[in-house]
Amino acid sequence: MSALLHAQPLSVPTNKLRRRDGPAPGVVVYKCTVPETFALTFDDGPGEYADELLNTLDRLGAKATFFVNGNNAGSLDDPELADRVLRTYNAGHQIASHTYSHADLTTIGPDQIRSEMTQLDDQLKRIIGVRPTYMRPPYGSFDDQMLGIMSELGYRVISWDIDTNDWQHPDDPSASLSVIQSEVKNASENGNNIALAHETIQTTVSTFTEAAVADIRSKGYRLTTISECLGDPSGAYRD
Template sequence: MALTFDDGPMASTAKLLDILAAGKVKATFFLVGQAVEEAPELVRREHADGHELANHSYSHADLGRSSSAKVTSELARTQAAIKRATGVTPTLMRPPYGSTDKQVATITKRMGLAQVLWTVDPLDWQSRNTKSVERKVVGETRPGYIVLMHDIHPSTVAAVPSILKRLAAKGYVFVTVSELYGKPLAPGRKYIER
């Protein structure tokens, strides 16, 4: 199964990276371009720790309701910010709010970005409740699933140690999204689970 974290990096990301390193767990980070520019050292650490870096737009824009020029700009600016910080050019993106359409598919195909959505959403941004996040992730995860969380919320980061322990006890292995599929993902196409 793949753990994914959206909207960072932020201050709470550093603690999450410590937790993941202690558990020898790799995750996929869907990064907001503005946050990358504000905290490039955290993005460099994510990369150095072996995590997968992916695009989550520049300003957390609703891409499915945006013009072609805006979608292109949001994605291109984030690609550039991540490349400047780490030397890496992402091949995955997640549309904020899961908002996508044919135009987004066409643009992401042209830019070489596969669209990665999710199978489990604990609504951590809404509840901000550590126990609720833990209960939903552990209860709803199945083999091949992609879990959506947000490293910008300390309540979510606090849930991760228990999530790792409980899912590992069930036999789960934590991989990046690309490792979950074991092959390059097709640009423009949507992926929800393996």
Template sequence: MLTETVLPWLLLVSSAAAYPAPNPVQFLKRAPDAGVVIQKCANPGVLALAYDDGPYQYTSQLVDILDRGGAKATFFWTGTLYGCIYNQAAAVRKTFASGHQIASHSWSHGYMGSMSESQIRSEMTRLEDALVNLIGKKPAYMRPPYLQTSGVFLPTMRAMGYKVITNDVDSGDWNNQSPQQSQQAFQRAGTHGNGHISLMHETYASTVNTLTPWLINWAKQNNLRLVTVAECLNDADGMYQPGNFTGNGRNYC
């Protein structure tokens, strides 16, 4: 009876040893798919700083703060939310030259979950045109305004090759949260497990001048690297859509 009980168990152990379980991290070493909502990083030890709604009057100052702190970030930009993107051409080019990720937040920051496919495509291609004119690149990442992903939005993003990013830490700056309250949101999220993707806005002076320097110091104290969203998803080389693009000079502002 003992032999009948133990032998199958021994065979199972032997089989498991011959075919060891794969390292779970290996499952994360894959670039994210287009048209799939992504909320969290694929790696531990990182924090993806992500700012919405620019470019704006604080963009250049924010880039200086990040660069001094050795931090990289992702900028989800619009075309017309805070004035025409072409009026911030110097800040756009400075951000790109500093190695930060430039991504799409649509042209006009509308409710894309209720738009038709043609309307969504227009929102995306207008910003693509502007970025190609300014930096020669089409973004491969986007964050939907108001985090809306309903209707035909996701299938359209899939067809256009866009990786869709939301967040798992909300600074609440858009909801009148103070920098101190925002800090608490990051502290609650913690530093263990896979890294976090933040929701912040470069259009608030307090986020640029108070929250961001605090995050740089907090990350250093906790051995976190501040990276772009693409890097935190093991896709640092995939920040932009492949191809050589020539600006067409179109200005939809």
């Protein structure tokens, strides 16, 4: 049965957070704050390789954060894609916002920015029953106007400090892995990283993810969701 058949619309203020722990809304975060944690994040989904990625993460017992779009690789109004999001959520991974259409939020007006956020919020509310409190701006692009609106809406803004650049070399997962390896080889110096990858890249799913998890764990890191690595385990969602 499709997740879309379980719609339970509920009108609540968009900034009604469950808790006030974690980073302040509208402030850009680049690294984890909880010692010995590492957050592996995947943008631009849900894509066609989502089930394979979830199978790999489940087999490895690893948790990740998925910054999803409402209408980019496909629409969350599609029951198949909605079910992938629901499976991700039910598996204990974190669902976070990557805007509705993957728009560059620094190139559009305030009303459009709000619409990019609330449209996806409404879709996710129908699918998983809650709305995210964490977001990542497409292209990592932000400015004062965008951050002010994220603060107004109650969004914690997540960037990264490790970019695998997997989209630049989709046929060479070893290039992405080498970035991770170089960052984690001296765990005591670097530490507490947030890594960016894309679930829409086939080799990221089929090859990179398992090898990256092994390398990260070999240095004693615990793979967690973004909210957990920021000391906010109960604050990933709002009603």
